[in-house]
Amino acid sequence: MSFIKKTFGGLSASYYLRHLFFGAIFTALFIALMYSGGDKRIFSYIIFIANTFLYPYSRFVYESIVxxxxxxxxxxxxxxxxxxxxxITMLLCYGFAFIIAPLGLLYLYFYHTKNKTFDE
Incomplete structure (x- = not known):
């Protein structure tokens, strides 16, 4: 349980919710475009939804580097x-969230482990 708190709970709620909102907008747009085009592959929708929840961590990595x-x-x-x-940067962070977000999660885990922010 400590691992989940240190990684997925590592961002502030306001930061996470703000970027989750923007990720949800991208997801809604992409799903609407795909659905209107007749593409109803459920796997694509699952990827978009996963990117929505990973987008805040991806954006965290991008903003830390910048x-x-x-x-x-x-x-x-x-x-x-x-x-x-x-x-463009938001779209890239959203599109590659499944690749970039694990870096952010790893950083958050080691940061909170080192600083002992989340006690067990």
Whole structure:
């Protein structure tokens, strides 16, 4: 049980719910597109739903890497460019969540083990 608390419970509730919301939007869009196209393969729907729950951890990895590279710098860019770039990174994190999220879960486990944040 400690492993689950340290990994899947490692993100704050507000952070997880925020990104779960965006992951659910992507899932709803993809399922609607597939269903309207006549594709009713249940395995695809299961993958989309799994990506929804893994997306917050995938996004955590992405934001940690970007924070490490850019630090506390502020960049002033065109708002349209920023929105497009944000959408692309969200889509990539969602699409590859099953690959990226395990890295985030591993990091959270070792981080909370080292800091003993979650006591048994």
């Amino acid at each position: 924070d490490f590279i850019f630090g506390n710098n502020v960049f002033f860019v065109n708002a349209l460019f920023l929105l497009v770039a944000k959408f």
